[in-house]
Amino acid sequence: MSEPIHSATRIGHIHLKVADLERAIGFYSGVLGFEVTQRYGTEAAFLSAGGYHHHIGLNTWASKGSTPPPPHHTGLFHTAILYPDRTALADALRRVTEAGIRLDGASDHGVSEALYLRDPDENGVELYRDHPEAEWPRDAGGGLKMVTRPLDVEALLAEARATG
Numbered sequence: 001m002s003e004p005i006h007s008a009t010r011i012g013h014i015h016l017k018v019a020d021l022e023r024a025i026g027f028y029s030g031v032l033g034f035e036v037t038q039r040y041g042t043e044a045a046f047l048s049a050g051g052y053h054h055h056i057g058l059n060t061w062a063s064k065g066s067t068p069p070p071p072h073h074t075g076l077f078h079t080a081i082l083y084p085d086r087t088a089l090a091d092a093l094r095r096v097t098e099a100g101i102r103l104d105g106a107s108d109h110g111v112s113e114a115l116y117l118r119d120p121d122e123n124g125v126e127l128y129r130d131h132p133e134a135e136w137p138r139d140a141g142g143g144l145k146m147v148t149r150p151l152d153v154e155a156l157l158a159e160a161r162a163t164g
Contacts, residue, residue, distance in 0.1 A: 012055075013054050013055050013056060013057060014055070014056055014057065014079050015056075015057035015058075015059065016056070016057065016058055016059075016076075016079075016119075016121070016123060017059060017060070017061070017062060017063035017066075017121075018058050018059065018060055018063060018120075018121050019060065019063055019064060019065055019066045019067070019120075019121055020060070020064075020065075020120070021042060021043065021044070021045060021058060021059075021060050021064075023120045024045075024058045024119065024120060024121065025045055025047070025058065026120075027119050027120050028047050028056055028058065028119070029047055030099075031095050031096060031099045031101065032081070032092065032095060032096075032127075033049075033092075033095060034047035034048060034049055034055065034056055035047060035048055035049070035051075037051075037052075037053060037054055038054070040059075042060075043059060043060050043061055043064075044057065044058060044059035044060070044061065045057075045058050045059075046058075068121055068122035068123075076123060076124065077124055078116070078123070078124030078125055078126045079123065079124070079125055079126065080114075080125075080126040080128060081125065081126065081127050081128070082128060082129070082130065083127065083128065083129045084129070085129055086113070086129055086156070086159065087159065087160075087163055088129065089113060089115070089127060089128065089129040089156065090156050090157065090159040090160035090163065091160050091163070092115070092127045093115055093127070093153065093156050093157055093160055094157060094160035094161070096115070096117060096127070097157060101117055102117065103115055103116060103117050103153065104116040104117055104118060104124075106150065106151035106153045106156075107148050107149065107150065107151050108147075108148075108149045108150070108151045109146050109147060109148055109149075110131070110136060110137040110145070110146050110147040110149075111130060111131055111136045111137070111144065111146055112128045112129060112130045112131060113128060113129055113131070113151050113156075114126050114127070114128035114151070115127040115128070115151070115153075
């Protein structure tokens, strides 16, 4: 068995092929609130949270005007965007709801609370926040025992309205 990678290793960013750059920027910046940090003409853009060089890359280099891949094929299942706390996740839900975007699902996995939706190119997007690690469900041996329970979306949205 190989040695595990360094525990501080993280996935740093995603880069998506999109059909329409402005439409994709409208979703990731206009709805979710990521800031455009750089544009490459009319074909690509980088977006981030908090001034990082980029968390999301968008390009139309090989996909301008294309259609989404068909269901039941290989490819990206979803991009997961981690929010720092429940208040920030509630704000994300408010933004999505106000933009008229339909959720595909909402779950409490014991380790996290997650909202599932699709971007304009039909890429899966998960918006989530982690529960504190001390609260994660564990089996008798101490291993993770994730679950899938319904998330009370209305209660989360009420939190967004109360803080907004």
